[in-house]
Amino acid sequence: MALIKSISGIRGTIGGKTSDNLTPVDIVKFAAAYGSWLLQQGTNTKVVIGRDGRMSGEMVSSLVVNTLIGLGLDVVDLGLSTTPTVEMAVKFENAAGGIILTASHNPKEWNALKLLNSKGEFISGDEGKLILRSAEKEDFKFASVDKLGVYKKDESLLKKHIDAVIDYELVDAGLIKKKNFKVVVDAVNSTGAIAVPALLKALGVTDVVVLNGEVTGNFAHNPEPLPEHLTDLSNEVIKHNAHLGIAVDPDVDRLCFVCEDGSMFGEEYTLVAVADYILSKRKGNTVSNMSSTKALKDVTIKHGGEYFPSMVGEVNVVNRMKEVNAVIGGEGNGGIIVPDLHYGRDALIGIALFLTQLAQSKKTIKQLRNTYPDYFISKNKITLENGINVKDIFKKIKEKYKNQPINSEDGLKIEFDNDWVHLRTSNTEPIIRIYAESNFETTAENIARRLMQDIGQMM
Numbered sequence: 001m002a003l004i005k006s007i008s009g010i011r012g013t014i015g016g017k018t019s020d021n022l023t024p025v026d027i028v029k030f031a032a033a034y035g036s037w038l039l040q041q042g043t044n045t046k047v048v049i050g051r052d053g054r055m056s057g058e059m060v061s062s063l064v065v066n067t068l069i070g071l072g073l074d075v076v077d078l079g080l081s082t083t084p085t086v087e088m089a090v091k092f093e094n095a096a097g098g099i100i101l102t103a104s105h106n107p108k109e110w111n112a113l114k115l116l117n118s119k120g121e122f123i124s125g126d127e128g129k130l131i132l133r134s135a136e137k138e139d140f141k142f143a144s145v146d147k148l149g150v151y152k153k154d155e156s157l158l159k160k161h162i163d164a165v166i167d168y169e170l171v172d173a174g175l176i177k178k179k180n181f182k183v184v185v186d187a188v189n190s191t192g193a194i195a196v197p198a199l200l201k202a203l204g205v206t207d208v209v210v211l212n213g214e215v216t217g218n219f220a221h222n223p224e225p226l227p228e229h230l231t232d233l234s235n236e237v238i239k240h241n242a243h244l245g246i247a248v249d250p251d252v253d254r255l256c257f258v259c260e261d262g263s264m265f266g267e268e269y270t271l272v273a274v275a276d277y278i279l280s281k282r283k284g285n286t287v288s289n290m291s292s293t294k295a296l297k298d299v300t301i302k303h304g305g306e307y308f309p310s311m312v313g314e315v316n317v318v319n320r321m322k323e324v325n326a327v328i329g330g331e332g333n334g335g336i337i338v339p340d341l342h343y344g345r346d347a348l349i350g351i352a353l354f355l356t357q358l359a360q361s362k363k364t365i366k367q368l369r370n371t372y373p374d375y376f377i378s379k380n381k382i383t384l385e386n387g388i389n390v391k392d393i394f395k396k397i398k399e400k401y402k403n404q405p406i407n408s409e410d411g412l413k414i415e416f417d418n419d420w421v422h423l424r425t426s427n428t429e430p431i432i433r434i435y436a437e438s439n440f441e442t443t444a445e446n447i448a449r450r451l452m453q454d455i456g457q458m459m
């Protein structure tokens with residue numbers, strides 16, 4: 001069905017023909033290319049691996065682990081884990097790199113190899129190109145029998161990750177415990193069912209209801225934590241008279257909240273709220289990708305900082321954060337990056353900081369949401385069929401709207417007075433994303449609809 005190679009990793013659907021899908025042959029080739037690249041970086045032969053709860057996870061993990069061992073690399077296998085845990089484990093273990101086996105928010109038929117460097121951060125675009133070329137050429141050499149790598153299973157590193165979150169200076173577990181929060185969690189049948197309840201317990205939150213808590217990978221609903229997929233969570237928050245609901249994606253790097261009345265806090269406002277809290281404690285700059293709400297810029301200016309946009313993609317956000325020395329950053333899809341913990345989207349630190357903020361504010365979550373400006377983002381997508389020339393389409397769009405301010409650094413971002421629309425191809429799916437933001441929901445939807453019609457005509 002699909003095999004996508006990008007800065008976000010190598011992602012595809014399980015089954016089908018090689019080179020068109022993520023088959024065992026493709027998995028071995030890409031794992032071998034990455035492992036060979038690691039060996040070229042120096043003498044460190046340790047690599048960390050972990051997976052989300054996908055149905056194909058165990059099969060993919062076995063292929064990747066044994067390929068790495070066959071190259072002479074020593075594997076530390078976290079088993080069922082989260083993306084941020086694997087990222088931190090690379091540093092905990094002083095490893096040369098790491099691989100996360102997850103297709104993030106994609107449906108159950110997808111899986112992916114996300115590749116990390118020795119800092120526990122996603123490899124760069126240039127490094128990714130080298131690895132892809134190596135995979136295509138099958139340019140790798142396996143170890144002789146007496147130089148095979150060593151395998152070790154270590155499931156203790158999630159606790160080490162949670163301990164680091166609890167010990168973070170802006171997290172107040174004691175205050176959270178005193179508030180006696182009642183929380184409903186939608187774990188979407190993946191590793192959030194392991195990680196989020198464990199974190200909440202460590203924070204002193206004992207009244208927890210978990211939905212979709214069996215780690216089967218057979219997701220109870222579309223795993224992307226968007227409002228239309230969280231109706232059950234919303235209903236359960238009301239039913240249990242909970243203080244809030246928490247939703248994560250399958251690999252626990254995206255986070256969103258539901259208010260006590262069942263309404264959505266808004267995934268775009270996860271980063272806004274956490275940034276507001278951090279900036280109230282320490283001054284500095286912020287970064288989000290250019291598809292994210294301008295509410296972050298408003299909050300940053302309020303606290304005397306400067307806001308900087310980046311291209312979409314975690315590695316781009318991280319690079320921009322380093323350039324401007326940002327104290328908080330992330331993406332409007334509910335991704336929080338707290339740089340002095342680690343440079344990766346992390347729902348666990350996001351939950352801990354948000355609950356600390358909520359406890360200190362003495363507000364309900366709904367009252368907290370009402371303290372932020374109301375912007376509306378209409379999020380849409382158009383599926384791309386084979387042979388579509390996206391560059392040609394964007395060129396025509398750019399010509400049509402040439403009288404408007406246009407940023408073409410990452411797709412096309414077109415400004416209309418105080419409103420904007422961002423068009424770009426996805427790093428993770430064969431689609432064009434169309435995001436539009438305005439003070440008014442109907443205006444945002446109308447802008448997005450207009451551009452979708454333009455694209456449809458040009459296709």
